[in-house]
Amino acid sequence: MLEIVVRAAICTLLLAAWIQLCLWALRLRHPKLLLAAWTAVLFASVAMPALQRVIPSAVPTLLSESFAPAAIVNPGLRAPRLSATAPAISPSGATAARALEPSRIFAWREWLTGGYVLVAAFLLFRLLLGLILSWRMLRATQPVGADWAVGKKLRTGSRIGAPVTIGANVLLPAECLNWDPRRRQAVLAHEGAHVARGDFYVQLLSQLNRSVFWFSPLPWWLHGRLTALAELASDDAAIEALGDRPSYAAILLDIARLPRNPTVGVAMARPATVGQRIERILAEETTPGRVSWLPQTAIAAAVAPLAMLTAVLFAQAAPLEAVKEQEGPHTRITIDPKLLDSYVGFYRNATTGSLMIVTREDDHLLTGRAGQQRVPEYPYTDHDFFLTISPQQNSFIIDASGAVVRVVHHQWGHEETLERITAEAAQQFEDARLKRVAEERAPHTAISIDSHLLDGYVGTYQLNPQLVFTVTRDGDRLLAKLTGQDTFEVHPYGERDFFYTIVAAQLSFVPGPDGKASAVILHQNGKDQTAPRVDASAAQAADAKRAEQSAPHTAIKIDPKLLDGYVGRYSTANLEITATREGDQLFMQVTGFGRYAVFPYTDHDFFATVKPIQISFTTETDSTGKATQLVRHQNGKDDVFTREN
Numbered sequence: 001m002l003e004i005v006v007r008a009a010i011c012t013l014l015l016a017a018w019i020q021l022c023l024w025a026l027r028l029r030h031p032k033l034l035l036a037a038w039t040a041v042l043f044a045s046v047a048m049p050a051l052q053r054v055i056p057s058a059v060p061t062l063l064s065e066s067f068a069p070a071a072i073v074n075p076g077l078r079a080p081r082l083s084a085t086a087p088a089i090s091p092s093g094a095t096a097a098r099a100l101e102p103s104r105i106f107a108w109r110e111w112l113t114g115g116y117v118l119v120a121a122f123l124l125f126r127l128l129l130g131l132i133l134s135w136r137m138l139r140a141t142q143p144v145g146a147d148w149a150v151g152k153k154l155r156t157g158s159r160i161g162a163p164v165t166i167g168a169n170v171l172l173p174a175e176c177l178n179w180d181p182r183r184r185q186a187v188l189a190h191e192g193a194h195v196a197r198g199d200f201y202v203q204l205l206s207q208l209n210r211s212v213f214w215f216s217p218l219p220w221w222l223h224g225r226l227t228a229l230a231e232l233a234s235d236d237a238a239i240e241a242l243g244d245r246p247s248y249a250a251i252l253l254d255i256a257r258l259p260r261n262p263t264v265g266v267a268m269a270r271p272a273t274v275g276q277r278i279e280r281i282l283a284e285e286t287t288p289g290r291v292s293w294l295p296q297t298a299i300a301a302a303v304a305p306l307a308m309l310t311a312v313l314f315a316q317a318a319p320l321e322a323v324k325e326q327e328g329p330h331t332r333i334t335i336d337p338k339l340l341d342s343y344v345g346f347y348r349n350a351t352t353g354s355l356m357i358v359t360r361e362d363d364h365l366l367t368g369r370a371g372q373q374r375v376p377e378y379p380y381t382d383h384d385f386f387l388t389i390s391p392q393q394n395s396f397i398i399d400a401s402g403a404v405v406r407v408v409h410h411q412w413g414h415e416e417t418l419e420r421i422t423a424e425a426a427q428q429f430e431d432a433r434l435k436r437v438a439e440e441r442a443p444h445t446a447i448s449i450d451s452h453l454l455d456g457y458v459g460t461y462q463l464n465p466q467l468v469f470t471v472t473r474d475g476d477r478l479l480a481k482l483t484g485q486d487t488f489e490v491h492p493y494g495e496r497d498f499f500y501t502i503v504a505a506q507l508s509f510v511p512g513p514d515g516k517a518s519a520v521i522l523h524q525n526g527k528d529q530t531a532p533r534v535d536a537s538a539a540q541a542a543d544a545k546r547a548e549q550s551a552p553h554t555a556i557k558i559d560p561k562l563l564d565g566y567v568g569r570y571s572t573a574n575l576e577i578t579a580t581r582e583g584d585q586l587f588m589q590v591t592g593f594g595r596y597a598v599f600p601y602t603d604h605d606f607f608a609t610v611k612p613i614q615i616s617f618t619t620e621t622d623s624t625g626k627a628t629q630l631v632r633h634q635n636g637k638d639d640v641f642t643r644e645n
Helices: 002-026 031-057 093-099 101-139 174-178 181-197 199-212 217-242 245-256 271-283 293-316 319-326 337-343 423-441 452-457 536-550 561-566
Strands: 154-157 164-166 169-173 345-348 355-361 364-369 375-379 384-387 392-398 404-411 414-421 459-464 467-474 477-482 487-492 497-499 505-511 517-524 527-534 568-571 576-582 585-590 595-600 605-608 614-617 629-634 637-643
Touching: 002 031, 002 101, 002 217, 002 293, 031 199, 031 217, 031 293, 101 164, 101 169, 101 199, 154 174, 164 181, 164 199, 169 174, 169 181, 181 199, 181 217, 181 245, 199 217, 217 245, 217 271, 245 271, 337 355, 337 364, 337 404, 345 404, 345 423, 355 404, 355 423, 364 384, 414 423, 423 517, 452 467, 452 505, 452 517, 459 517, 467 517, 467 527, 561 576, 576 629, 585 605
Parallel strands: 154 169
Antiparallel strands: 164 169, 345 355, 345 414, 355 364, 364 375, 375 384, 384 392, 392 404, 404 414, 459 467, 459 527, 467 477, 477 487, 487 497, 497 505, 505 517, 517 527, 568 576, 568 637, 576 585, 585 595, 595 605, 605 614, 614 629, 629 637
16 A cells, blocks of 8 residues: 555656646746646646556556457366365474565565554544534534625634635624625635635645645645635635725735634635735736636646656556566575465455465475466575466565465566465355356357347447457347457347357347447456447457458568667567567567567568567667667557667
């Protein structure tokens, strides 16, 4: 948890720096425009932890060199009954000291996390207490019954010291009934501007943001900045209504002398800022022009792509280095067999539901996901194991008592944490999965349905960025085609449910408000995947791209000297390709996978024969005459790789 919060805080700091530079460059001075920009930064700060998880997950993280469609494929054999045992014994002697080494590190993380939670809990409690006091103060007030209060949410009470806004309510001192009309006009214009913009809710969210990211200086500065800008914008509204700057300055000074209210509301005159505000009011001769909602919305919307870019950059800045570290050679060692026994058991990812099964075979472990074949992994420390079939590692985490509590799976620069569960819980999970698989594999009986229903199912549905279902009708038959695969008939066993006969999979159409299906759900391999309806051009574009990449190419002869300009290492944020030369032959290899030959069909375009892949080298070169980028065309995608050396 702490790592997520810290990374999000760093991202928001960078985002705030970008916004400040943009504001300086654009020379924006209007309080409303500045308030719109920094309010957008506040929303981005609150959403940053989620952005860092959601946006990078749109890019495949567990990458493979080739992409095989996950749908409508042979689901394989039924998984055996779970039978692994998982004794949680305590290592002894020198081995125990080494095995507990990670727990000491973990203890430090626990202390840091505990300290963070303690401070955050205190700040949140203080915020909650302020809300309770505000609510009690609001309950103790009565609506203002004067004629000038009709149509406004104005309340007053003996406990109100100075004007303050709580939600959509403006709370006024009891003596407001005796105010002169100009003072009343200024106060109502000021507080009305707060209500119209929702400043109470923005500042409440800002205080929540400050409580969560209390260790960063930005939330504290941001809260003060939002508060000050809201007051400046409301001052401008009051001056415009009153039409007299000196008179409003005097009114503001009088309000500042009133006693404070112990609430989290938006007060009219905070002593800390009133001096600077009065100086601004008296120094300027004209009120800033009115600003419509359109430029404010445009400025706020401009922050969104910067926030997303920041989330992606920080979420994916580390993986390539981590990939290189994970792909480095590991030396197998021999460890205490009792340690191997302690790692045997079941581990589950609470987010994805993926279940890992660990068993022992002689001096090493066998590891695999539920429903898949287990593969050997070998120790290179007392608690770290590596696979030889692919660049993956598993690190077992031990608590202070010596019990194994979780395993961290490392692959492609990313880490996946799986918590240890009992054999009974694992069996229940596997039974539920196998039950879903059995339901999918059970025979279904085709029925007759109203043929007019089929028209509502015809269309295209996007399963993922590369796979699109195209559903068509042939008389009373419904046909479904997945990108890159053949067209198959699906048979109804319910008015919205259809089954394949060539594979254990079913389709369920989700009804939409217009009578047409809004999505289709694929049931296969114990999983349900939803494909929303999309425009037909998406399927056409995907098919056209795949057809273009699958078209035959004719190899030609090119100057062998050109190959030297293509040799090198190219990478994206998560993947690396190495181009090498042997004589007049160029070879490509994705790190962690096999090497294959590519053949030229232009001076800078190459094709593979092992699978429908093309490689295009950019004509732009660096100072040494080498191509700066390559583009890999595969599975309807064009992935750009940048030269590393």
